[in-house]
Amino acid sequence: xxxxxxxxxGIIGSQFEADIHAASFQIMPEEAEVVAxxxxxxxxPEALAKRYGIPRVFHDxxxxxxxxxxxxxxxxxxxxxxxxxxxxxxxxxxxIVCEKPLCMTLEDADQMIEVCRANGVLLMYxxxxxxxxxYVKAKEMADQGAFGKVYLVKQxxxxxxxxxxxxxxxxxxxxxxxxxxxxHGIAFCQWFYNRSAVKTxxxxxxxxxxxxxxxxxxxxxxxxxxxxGAVGLVEDSWARRGGMDDCIEIYGEGGVxxxxxxxxxxLPTFSEYGYGYAVEKxxxxxxxxxxxxxxxxxxxxxxxxxxxxxxxxxxxxxxxTGEDGRRVMEVMYAGYASASAGxxxxxxxxxxxxxxxxxxxxxxxKS
Ligand SMILES: NC(=O)c1ccc[n+]([C@@H]2O[C@H](COP(=O)([O-])OP(=O)(O)OC[C@H]3O[C@@H](n4cnc5c(N)ncnc54)[C@H](O)[C@@H]3O)[C@@H](O)[C@H]2O)c1
Numbered sequence: 313x314x315x316x317x318x319x320x321x322g323i324i325g326s327q328f329e330a331d332i333h334a335a336s337f338q339i340m341p342e343e344a345e346v347v348a349x350x351x352x353x354x355x356x357p358e359a360l361a362k363r364y365g366i367p368r369v370f371h372d373x374x375x376x377x378x379x380x381x382x383x384x385x386x387x388x389x390x391x392x393x394x395x396x397x398x399x400x401x402x403x404x405x406x407x408i409v410c411e412k413p414l415c416m417t418l419e420d421a422d423q424m425i426e427v428c429r430a431n432g433v434l435l436m437y438x439x440x441x442x443x444x445x446x447y448v449k450a451k452e453m454a455d456q457g458a459f460g461k462v463y464l465v466k467q468x469x470x471x472x473x474x475x476x477x478x479x480x481x482x483x484x485x486x487x488x489x490x491x492x493x494x495x496h497g498i499a500f501c502q503w504f505y506n507r508s509a510v511k512t513x514x515x516x517x518x519x520x521x522x523x524x525x526x527x528x529x530x531x532x533x534x535x536x537x538x539x540x541g542a543v544g545l546v547e548d549s550w551a552r553r554g555g556m557d558d559c560i561e562i563y564g565e566g567g568v569x570x571x572x573x574x575x576x577x578x579l580p581t582f583s584e585y586g587y588g589y590a591v592e593k594x595x596x597x598x599x600x601x602x603x604x605x606x607x608x609x610x611x612x613x614x615x616x617x618x619x620x621x622x623x624x625x626x627x628x629x630x631x632x633t634g635e636d637g638r639r640v641m642e643v644m645y646a647g648y649a650s651a652s653a654g655x656x657x658x659x660x661x662x663x664x665x666x667x668x669x670x671x672x673x674x675x676x677x678k679s
Contacts, residue, residue, distance in 0.1 A: 319344040319621040320381045322406075324373045324397055325388030326351035326360040328475055329411055332613050333386045334364040339614040344384070344621035350376040351389075373397060377404040384624050386438070386617075387411055390478045391486050395420035402431040407624050409617070411438045413495040414637025416486045416669045418645065418662075421638040428634060435634035436620045439499045441467070442632050443612030443619065446571045450562050451504055453569065460566025465504045466545040467497035467560050470552035471593040473522055473530065480526040487671035488528025489550040490517055490647055497546030498643045499636060500560070501536055508540040510639075514656040515647040517674065521551040528671060534647050537656075555594030555602075577610050578602035641670070648673040 321337060321344050323330050337346050349357045350370035357369045370376040377400060385401045386409040387394055395415040401408045408428065414421050414437060428435035441447055454462055478484040485491060513536055517529035530551045536544035558573040574591050586598040608614055622628040646661040652674045667673060
């Protein structure tokens, strides 16, 4: 393996998020280059490789890990596979970018962090909201004192449900929308408050629209109380029509700022006939729509992947680590326990023995 020049990357997965990873490295190609892609379905990794000019294709990720040129592997596979893949990548001596949520259990999180440490590789947690330009600007202003003492940070992410069947299967995903997108909001609030510890978690959730598809919750509200005295409010939905919605609000004693990632960056548009693409998960392009531009850039994905490649070369320190992902997991466990009990849960929180995934704590209540 070289320790200079572009970082050589292998991608695990070939669908939604894998495409975003490949596109991101193509948008910011200075620090890294994708040399291999792997996924089990014949034809799928080949198609991704063709779209992005990736030279090597594998169908078993263990075979890809034998490729000595690869220095960093991004994991864009279902949540239930993150731990086993991360540990195998670490043991092959390669650095890891693991998609959110980090994994399914706190034991897995601890093991992933330990295996990466023992093998001397970086475990980087793919939380792109730490790189979202609009949200980074809000944090910069807060750090400069623009809002005085910040007492409330809100983050919400909503659409009408995921694109692939495994998300709806809680055994493969670990939970519903709180697991899928609540992890972004929890990480965001913690990052915004410079990783002040979470003291308590209070959650409400339910399955309001998609009972035919999943045992998981399709709407969740989560209130976090932090050690610094401030509050986080994380709202997520798979029940909201109209395509992706991603917003923050920051309230301080001296000011406020609002950022609407998509509609706030879009062209309010009316089309009688429809057109190519409006925004992630939009059901139609006819009628009134809010087409976004520079979608990946506005999310911060290319900036995130460039940062991770620079970390591999020792040019930067990872801004999103396995420890960040682990902290989010603990809050998620506490959140499902809270929604089940109907009360606030204090951290640190240790799930009872035998719990295999965060949503188990809430499914108990439903059964
Ligand atoms: N950061 C974000 O905003 C964001 C957005 C979407 C998804 N994600 C995360 O990315 C991950 C993948 O989600 P997705 O939307 O791309 O799902 P997807 O269903 O679109 O793609 C999953 C991919 O994993 C592959 N896969 C399954 N089993 C595999 C195996 N044993 N070995 C190798 N590949 C295997 C599939 O073939 C497929 O290519 C999830 O953890 C998800 O939470 C993150």
